[in-house]
Amino acid sequence: MVDSLVREKQHKQELPEKTTATFVPQEQVSREVKRAPSRYRNELSKYIIRRSNACILCGKCAELCPQGVHVLKPGYKYFAAPQQQVCIGPACQKTDHYCVDHCPQKALQMVENPMMKLMGDYRWTADMILATWKMAETGEPPSPEYGYDYETGASGGGFDRIRFKFPEKPPVEVDESEIDTSIELNRRGDGRPNIRIDVPWYGGGMSFGSVSISTQLSKARAAAAFNTFTCTGEGGYMERLHPYDDHTITQVATGLFGVREDTIQRVRIVEFKYAQGAKPGLGGHLLADKVTSAVARMRETVMGISLFSPFPFHSVYSIEDHQKHMDWIKHLNRRALVSTKVSTPADVDMVAVGSYSAGTHIIHIDGGYGGTGAAPDIAKKNIAMPIEYAIVKVHDFLTKEGVRDKVTLIASGGLRSAHDIAKAIALGADGVVVGTAELVALGCVRCGRCESGRGCPRGIATTDEELSKQVNVEWGSQRIINLYSAWRKELVSILKAFGMRSVAELRGRTDLLMHLDYENNAEQRK
Numbered sequence: 126m127v128d129s130l131v132r133e134k135q136h137k138q139e140l141p142e143k144t145t146a147t148f149v150p151q152e153q154v155s156r157e158v159k160r161a162p163s164r165y166r167n168e169l170s171k172y173i174i175r176r177s178n179a180c181i182l183c184g185k186c187a188e189l190c191p192q193g194v195h196v197l198k199p200g201y202k203y204f205a206a207p208q209q210q211v212c213i214g215p216a217c218q219k220t221d222h223y224c225v226d227h228c229p230q231k232a233l234q235m236v237e238n239p240m241m242k243l244m245g246d247y248r249w250t251a252d253m254i255l256a257t258w259k260m261a262e263t264g265e266p267p268s269p270e271y272g273y274d275y276e277t278g279a280s281g282g283g284f285d286r287i288r289f290k291f292p293e294k295p296p297v298e299v300d301e302s303e304i305d306t307s308i309e310l311n312r313r314g315d316g317r318p319n320i321r322i323d324v325p326w327y328g329g330g331m332s333f334g335s336v337s338i339s340t341q342l343s344k345a346r347a348a349a350a351f352n353t354f355t356c357t358g359e360g361g362y363m364e365r366l367h368p369y370d371d372h373t374i375t376q377v378a379t380g381l382f383g384v385r386e387d388t389i390q391r392v393r394i395v396e397f398k399y400a401q402g403a404k405p406g407l408g409g410h411l412l413a414d415k416v417t418s419a420v421a422r423m424r425e426t427v428m429g430i431s432l433f434s435p436f437p438f439h440s441v442y443s444i445e446d447h448q449k450h451m452d453w454i455k456h457l458n459r460r461a462l463v464s465t466k467v468s469t470p471a472d473v474d475m476v477a478v479g480s481y482s483a484g485t486h487i488i489h490i491d492g493g494y495g496g497t498g499a500a501p502d503i504a505k506k507n508i509a510m511p512i513e514y515a516i517v518k519v520h521d522f523l524t525k526e527g528v529r530d531k532v533t534l535i536a537s538g539g540l541r542s543a544h545d546i547a548k549a550i551a552l553g554a555d556g557v558v559v560g561t562a563e564l565v566a567l568g569c570v571r572c573g574r575c576e577s578g579r580g581c582p583r584g585i586a587t588t589d590e591e592l593s594k595q596v597n598v599e600w601g602s603q604r605i606i607n608l609y610s611a612w613r614k615e616l617v618s619i620l621k622a623f624g625m626r627s628v629a630e631l632r633g634r635t636d637l638l639m640h641l642d643y644e645n646n647a648e649q650r651k
Contacts, residue, residue: 400467
């Protein structure tokens with residue numbers, strides 16, 4: 126205990142500006158919104174226009190449509206494939222430019238795309254996927270005329286049953302430019318840097334091996350643009366990430382794959398991953414199909430051999446062991462903050478306060494709704510506590526212990542939108558970690574084949590060199606930048622509706638939320 130107090134006192138003294146890691150100039154990335162359309166010629170859409178042989182190529186539809194759905198090129202004797210993704214569907218019927226009604230030959234028909242019934246799942250509905258694509262393309266929340274029901278999914282539980290109770294008018298008029306969406310990550314006052322990120326979220330851990338290097342770089346560049354972070358996951362620290370050291374969290378997980386002292390010295394945040402909410406008690410796994418020569422070299426393993434991370438750290442069986450881990454990191458990098466990622470067991474509140482006592486700056490609780498298609502369904506759906514319960518439990522317990530404002534609480538596990546982010550903060554989190562939404566922004570269709578080397582048809586969650594080329598880093602980073610921009614606008618709108626000037630005011634405001642089950646039960650009792 127005495128040694129610990131001495132070390133804490135040393136940490137409060139002047140810290141060195143540089144570590145022993147090789148310095149690499151940090152790339153500056155603009156957060157300017159630029160249109161980033163789909164990389165596919167025919168993007169999936171909610172509505173499709175069918176053209177019969179009765180069409181006489183008069184061009185009336187192309188002339189009328191302000192969205193640009195119909196494309197009749199001058200000199201050509203046929204229509205190009207319609208731009209279905211910009212069609213606003215039934216909303217257009219109320220206008221004076223509805224192509225179906227104005228076609229002189231009655232050759233057009235608008236129908237809902239049958240693919241809408243096949244794409245997505247109960248948590249990530251087709252509407253939510255399409256809306257995320259639209260935000261990634263434009264940087265704006267989807268216009269209501271598109272008819273996307275994207276604020277909630279169709280799971281029947283979790284955040285899908287929670288709603289905000291918005292007042293009829295804001296109690297205080299607030300200008301959007303005055304609203305602060307930043308959060309502080311170091312609340313301990315221990316002399317380490319007071320890192321503040323511009324938005325209350327950062328990118329989750331996705332290792333090189335689980336996703337392509339193009340995906341990792343796209344996430345890192347978007348994090349740099351918004352002055353937030355992305356996480357390497359447990360697959361090591363690629364050299365190509367060095368220009369983004371100031372916005373990268375390196376992860377120390379139970380398998381210690383790719384963990385080296387020089388990479389720990391590079392970054393501003395180091396995360397210990399004790400468990401993942403999508404598969405608590407199972408550890409990590411990377412099947413042989415994805416362990417290419419590059420992945421094996423980075424993880425210091427053998428190509429073509431499946432890799433498994435044990436559960437738990439076999440050197441940690443107590444809070445004292447946990448503190449030794451953190452002391453190791455704090456000694457190696459005297460400028461780094463330490464994050465502790467845990468799943469959500471029944472006693473997650475005790476785990477959180479124990480982690481605070483051991484010296485962590487960030488408590489990262491990961492619920493069971495998250496994970497990619499590589500996580501087993503039986504684990505995702507049956508083991509970890511739902512994150513909406515865990516947030517409240519941890520927030521309340523830390524508050525009762527008098528340490529809530531001395532540690533940053535970050536939540537993850539299936540957060541899909543700005544509305545989910547706001548709900549998590551209202552339940553008691555300071556901020557959140559997002560993961561799957563970033564992949565959806567890159568074009569993910571939620572096919573659930575993430576575990577296979579060539580299973581990802583869109584080149585996102587793959588290590589195959591040929592498939593990885595589908596994701597251009599400039600395009601990918603712009604898509605995530607656009608998504609972040611749209612999310613921030615939606616978050617600002619939510620705060621404005623409550624007359625709040627900062628996202629910190631939203632923390633723990635459960636009185637602004639309602640749960641549909643409880644509301645319905647109350648109505649029935651009346």
